[in-house]
Amino acid sequence: MGTSAFGTKLKRLGVAIAEIDTVDGVKLKADTIETTNHDSADGYKEFIQGIKEGGDVSIGGNFIPGDTNGQAALLTDFNNGTIQDFTITFPDATGTAWAFSAIVTGFETGAKYNDKITFSATVKITGKPTLTTSVSAGLTTPFFVISESAVVTPAKAQGTTTYVATVLAGVTSVTVTPTASAGVITVNGNTVATGVESSAITLGAAGSVTTITITVTETNKSAKTYTVYLSRAAS
Secondary structure, three states: OOOOOOOOEEEEOOEEOOOEEEEEOOOOEEEEEEOOOOOOHHHOOOEEEEEEEOOEEEEEEEOOOOOOOOHHHHHHHHHHOOEEEEEEEOOOOOOEEEEEEEEEEEEEEEEOOOOOEEEEEEEEEEEEEEEEEOEOOOOOOOOEEEOOOOEEEOOOOOOOOEEEEEEOOOOOEEOEEEOOOOOEEEEOOEEEOOOOOOOOEEOOOOOOEEEEEEEEEOOOOEOEEEEEEEEEOOO
8 A cells, every 4th residue: 555745854954944845856866887798698798796786866845935944055056056955855754754865956937827836956966865764763672572481691681782682591482572552563473462472482402592583674664673592401
């Protein structure tokens, strides 16, 4: 299911450009380098990727001459040839934003006799743009419990995602009971409801280490992953 674009903002130095209704970009693209040779299969040209660029970002909306730190600042950047930091922030439901540096390469106003006064601008990205994604909140207290009286270190905490656990030599399998207030939880790739035991995880031979991965994924956010290295004591 798609997500409404309403609420998307272009920000210059953290300040939103006023009353825009169109944001067109980022447009990642790359040059190609031909590597065709006499051994190319069946006479077809061959290529490798060349230099990449972020392309142009075009915006448009209502002309607001009093938008000092937004529209007016874009015009100042154009006149001065200044490189500035920009972000395209999509609606909160997506948890995503583009961040990039750019120069203003175009600024235009328009006034049809029976319509509003409009403005448009184009910025050209310099360097690598970055698409950031919000991370899921993850597990909540008591985070996770491993059966068979497994001893877990360090102490479980929100900011800690890697743990070591130990069980006795005679233990051949364990279960994991995770807790999260939101999102889909998986244990070693299998979905588990919050507060419910996972299916049994078979351990390796005595003295071996088994890796257990717990993930929490909220809608439109990247997963938060926890890794537990579970050691079965030597016999």
